[in-house]
Structure formats: structure tokens, C-alpha cells
Amino acid sequence: xxxxxxxxxxxxxxxxxxxxxxxxxxxxxxxxPLAIFLVYSFFSVDQxxxxxxxxLGNYVRFFTDPIFLPVFWNTIVLCVSVAVICILxxxxxxxxxxxxxxxxxxxxxMLLLVPLLMSYVIKxxxxxxxxxxxxxxxxxxxxxxxxxxxxxxxxFNMNAILLxxxxxxxxxxxxxxxxxxxxxxxxxxxASDDLGASGLQTFLRITLPLSLxxxxxxxxxxxxxxxGDFLTPQMVGGISGFTFGRILYSQFGTAYNWPFGxxxxxxxxxxxxxxxxxxxxxxxxxxTSV
Amino acid sequence: MNALPRPSxxxxxxxxxxxxxxxxxxxxxxxxxxxxxxxxxxxxxxxxTLSTYRALAENHxxxxxxxxxxxxxxxxxxxxxxxxxxxxxxxHGRRSGRxxxxxxxFLPFLMPPIISGLALLIFFREIGLERSLLTxxxxxxxxxxxxVYRTVLxxxxxxxxxLVEASYDLGATGWQTFWRIILPNLSSxxxxxxxxxxxxSFDETMITILVTGTQSTLPVRLWAMMRLGFSPDIxxxxxxxxxxTVLLCVLAxxxxxxxxxxxxxx
Numbered sequence: 290x291x292x293x294x295x296x297x298x299x300x301x302x303x304x305x306x307x308x309x310x311x312x313x314x315x316x317x318x319x320x321x322p323l324a325i326f327l328v329y330s331f332f333s334v335d336q337x338x339x340x341x342x343x344x345l346g347n348y349v350r351f352f353t354d355p356i357f358l359p360v361f362w363n364t365i366v367l368c369v370s371v372a373v374i375c376i377l378x379x380x381x382x383x384x385x386x387x388x389x390x391x392x393x394x395x396x397x398x399m400l401l402l403v404p405l406l407m408s409y410v411i412k413x414x415x416x417x418x419x420x421x422x423x424x425x426x427x428x429x430x431x432x433x434x435x436x437x438x439x440x441x442x443x444x445f446n447m448n449a450i451l452l453x454x455x456x457x458x459x460x461x462x463x464x465x466x467x468x469x470x471x472x473x474x475x476x477x478x479x480a481s482d483d484l485g486a487s488g489l490q491t492f493l494r495i496t497l498p499l500s501l502x503x504x505x506x507x508x509x510x511x512x513x514x515x516x517g518d519f520l521t522p523q524m525v526g527g528i529s530g531f532t533f534g535r536i537l538y539s540q541f542g543t544a545y546n547w548p549f550g551x552x553x554x555x556x557x558x559x560x561x562x563x564x565x566x567x568x569x570x571x572x573x574x575x576x577t578s579v
Numbered sequence: 580m581n582a583l584p585r586p587s588x589x590x591x592x593x594x595x596x597x598x599x600x601x602x603x604x605x606x607x608x609x610x611x612x613x614x615x616x617x618x619x620x621x622x623x624x625x626x627x628t629l630s631t632y633r634a635l636a637e638n639h640x641x642x643x644x645x646x647x648x649x650x651x652x653x654x655x656x657x658x659x660x661x662x663x664x665x666x667x668x669x670x671h672g673r674r675s676g677r678x679x680x681x682x683x684x685f686l687p688f689l690m691p692p693i694i695s696g697l698a699l700l701i702f703f704r705e706i707g708l709e710r711s712l713l714t715x716x717x718x719x720x721x722x723x724x725x726x727v728y729r730t731v732l733x734x735x736x737x738x739x740x741x742l743v744e745a746s747y748d749l750g751a752t753g754w755q756t757f758w759r760i761i762l763p764n765l766s767s768x769x770x771x772x773x774x775x776x777x778x779x780s781f782d783e784t785m786i787t788i789l790v791t792g793t794q795s796t797l798p799v800r801l802w803a804m805m806r807l808g809f810s811p812d813i814x815x816x817x818x819x820x821x822x823x824t825v826l827l828c829v830l831a832x833x834x835x836x837x838x839x840x841x842x843x844x845x
Contacts, residue, residue: 300753311669312676314662315683318721322702323686326694329701378601381594388588397595399832404602406824408782410801411817414809415605425604456601463598488587517691520784524805534693541697541789551701554694561691 330551339547347552357536357553364533365560367451368515372462372508374455379462379507384496386463387470398467405460413524416453420444420525445527453525454515461514462507465572469503470496502572509568513561533557606821613814634812641816644800648781651712651796655719655780656773662720663727664769668761671735681728688725695722696789703790710792718790719780726779727772734768771834778827 331343351357382401386394404412419425420443427439443449473496481491519534526532537557540550613631616623635641666684670677687695696718703714742764746756784798791799801813 307665307669310662311666312680314666315680318699318717319683319686322698323694325705326698326701378594378598381591382598385588385591385595388591399828401599401602403825403828404606406778406782406828407606407821408798408801408817409784410798410805411609411813412605414801414805415608418608419604456605459598459602513689513691517693518785519693520802534691537693541700547701550697554697557691558694561689561694565689 326551327555329548330555332548332551334546334548337545347549350549351552351556360531360536361533361556363447364516367447367532368454368512370451371454371458371515372511374451375459375462375511376466376504376507378455379459379466380500380504383463383467383470383503386467398463401463402460409457410520412457413453413521416456417444417449417525420449420452444525445530447526447530449525449527450522450530450532453521454518457521458511458514461510465506465510466500466503469500469506473499505571506568509564509572512564516557516560516564609814609817610821612811613818616811631811631815634810635815635819638810638812641797641800641813644795644797645816647712647794648797651715651719652777652780654716655723656777658716658720659723659727659776660769660773663724663772664731664765666724666728667731667735671732684728685725687721688723692722692783692785693789696786699786700789710790712792712794714790714792715787715796718786719783722783722786723776723779726775727769730772730775731765731768734765738764767834771831774827774831774834778824778831781824 329339330347331345333340333342333344333346386398386401389397421427422439422441422444424444426443427436430436431439443452477495477499478491481495486494517534519532519538522530522532522535523538526535533553534557537550537553540546540553544550614627614629616626616628666680670681699714699718699721700710703710708714738761742760743756746760751759782798783796784802787796787799788802795803801809804813
């Protein structure tokens, strides 16, 4: 920032160093790895060694093999469902926060965000024990009388992944929705009230449309975080809960096919970029992008 | 928002309570089990005990992993705060190329960690760098850099330009201006960024799993143990970590929210 004023040689050398670093750091540690990764997706594997000859084989396999596309699609549907559940729970909570005044509003917001700081792995483990056969959920449902006996419906399948991811990601939905609700000028709501609108009408015609950008940001946050997760499906998914992230991860472990894994990552990246762009596009209209 | 009638407020309060219960139930499980024994899903409330905490003090495996995590966290904080601040100072007020470079810095934060982690894994292999704590630190730094950068840049942007001009008018060199004017003004943003960076590094699991060598950090160690089930002393550790992170969170809020705003809000 002081480039125009520096005169001493030591300072000039320093600013040159900073310039080089400012360009080199992001390029070397972010751009180059991603570029190599992309190039890898065009290689292949022969008997455990990587063949460095360009081929489209990985992409052809992704689109033609009967396994991958359905899992890919199911995972997208799963993550959209997670986003919907998170928003359905987060919206009322965020709205409730904005009805509170001053200190309480932020204290409660903090309270709802603190669980984010808690170890991700431990939370998955705890949720699994809650959902399990001997878990709290089954005990509660049996006690209320909804279930006759404990059910295995909630663990080691797709439902388990859906529930666990939703539980883990709710705070990511609360924050953007809260911020967009908080930005709605009180004068608009008062004007609506003065003009004789009922509370419901004000909500549907003023508050809800103005908070949609926050909802869009929330949806894209939650979707991106859910689709990139491979720990949760691995932990609570069992054998039937197979997601794209798990398949991708296995290419670098048991299946040992790095180039194919790279190609799957490219597919994942494309979906993620689309989700981020959609979130940006609809999340921005009133400057509520986070 | 007083326009709402009573029943809807009650409905909202109920949903909010439900959300809070849902969010806290997974935290509740390990904390309760750190003080009480649980068998077959039933808590034995009659005999609270601190034995899990004593067992933790003797679990060298976990303590080593905790130490590794702290070392990685500190290295990550130093690297990311230094480079994030440099980048923010450099890009601030510069138009050409800034948006592209800024986008590149944000990529690892926006992309799913599995993609950043795998890209780094292949990168390290190609340049012949063995997987070790160094690769973990690089992975974490790349991941948290965007947060530190953004925190410092926002403070820079809110800093009055006249301060720097006054310093030059009074005859200070660029170096003096930097040490005496710019850096002190940035310090609280840097501390806030450092705390966020540490918190993110402390719990980073997915990138770490991919780029770690033989020494593993705490989350990766827990992940490996989880298949077999945890010993009770892990619950004690979790309870301690939770208290620690809440403390960090309060500290971060203190440094990141400017004081006058905090008083305005309360």
C-alpha cells in the first residue's frame, strides 16, 4: 500500500518479495494442485500403476457404467433434501431470533451457532448413537407409542445420512437467513401494517420475498457442504447408504484408481460450482450475499 | 416485527426450541457420559464419577494426537496470519488481477474439502513431498487462508485513509507507517482471524485424512477409533474440548465485533 512512497532499497526489495509472494502463493498451492488434479482425470491405471497417456476413458466409464450415474443422481437428491429440511427448520428459528430485542437476539444466535465448533467426528458418532437401535430416538418413539418396538429404520441407511447431515448443517442455514431477515427495514413492515395488512399478509408479501436471497444462500451452503461430505455416509450409511462422496473416497483407498477418482471429483466440482453460482445469483439480489 | 399475533410467536418459539434441542443433543451425549456410566442406552444417574477424566490423563495415544493437533494448529495460525495479512495488504487498493487472485484464494474454502484434499494429495506426490505433518500444515493453511485474508481485508477497508496520509505528512517512512499505524490498527482483526483459523484447523478432518502421514491429528485419530467404538475417556476429552471451543468462540467474538457496535447492540 505504500508502493509509491518507498525509496530505500531495503524497502523496495521487501515490496518486490511481497509482490512475488502475493502471486506465487495462491498459484502454487491452489491453482497448480487443481490443474494437476484435472490433468490426472485424463490418465488411466494399469495394474496399480498410473499410465500417463491422455484418455477420455474415465469420463466414458462414469457416463456408461450403470453404477455411477444413479449414485450421483441419488446423492444430489439426498443433498437437496438435506437443504430443504435445514431451511424448513432454520427459517422459523431465524425469524424468531429477529423478533427478539438487543442482547437476547445475539445471545440466542450464538447459542444456535456454537454447536458448529464442536468436533464434527464426535457429533457424527453421537448422532449415530441417538439414531441406533438402543438409541434415544427409538426409546422416545416407543414410549410415545408411535413404534411398537425399536426400529432399525434410522441407522445404516440413506435415512440415517439424511437425518445426520440435516442435524449437522442446520446452523449453516440459520446464519444467512437470519442476516437477510435482519436487513429488512422495519419501516416496510410498519407501512404494511398501517395499510391494513394482517400479520400473515405482511409476512407473505413483504418479509418472505425479501428474505428469499438468504434462503438461496442457505440452500447453496448446505447443499455444497452435504455433497462434499464423505465422513457422515461412511459412518452412518452402512452398506445401503452409498453416496458419491464415498465412491470418490474409495478410489483413493481400496479401489486405488486415482485418475478415475479425479474424474469423479471433476463431476462433483461441476455440481458444486453450479450450486454456488445459483446461490450467488439468487442470494445477491438485495446485497445479502454472505 | 410486532405485527405477528400471539399464536404464531408461540409456534416460532416452539420450533426454535426444537432446533436448539436437535443441535445440542449430539453434544449432550458425550458430556453426560463423561460423568455417568451408560449401558444399553440407559444413563445410570446414581453414581457420578470423574474416572473418565483420570483415564484420559493416562491415555498417551490420545494425548499425543492432541499435542499434534495443537502443533499443527499453531503452525497453521502463524503461516495463515502472516500470509493472509501480506495478501490483504498487497491486494488492498489494487485493481489489476485482484479479483482473480482473490477468487483463487477462496477456492479451497468454497470447494468441498475432499476436492482440495485430493488435489493437494496428488500435488504432494508429484513434487515428491512425503506425507507428514508438513503436508497437513500446508493443507490447513490453504484451507483457512481465505478466512484470515477476508477478516484483515475488511478491517483495512474500514480503516481511514487519512491515518496513513497523516503519518506520511509527519515525515514517517513507509516502514514506520506500517509498524506504527497500519499494524496496530489491524492487530485485533489479526487476532480474531488467528482464533478462527485455529478453530478451523483444530477440527479439520477431511483434508487431514487425505494428506496426513503416520502422525495423525485428534479428529483423524478419533475417526480411526470410531469404527471400534470409543472408550469412555474420549467423552471426557470431548467435554473439555467443548468448553475450550466455547471459550475460543467468546474470545473471537470479542475481537471481531468492534467495541462500539457491541455496546450499540446490547
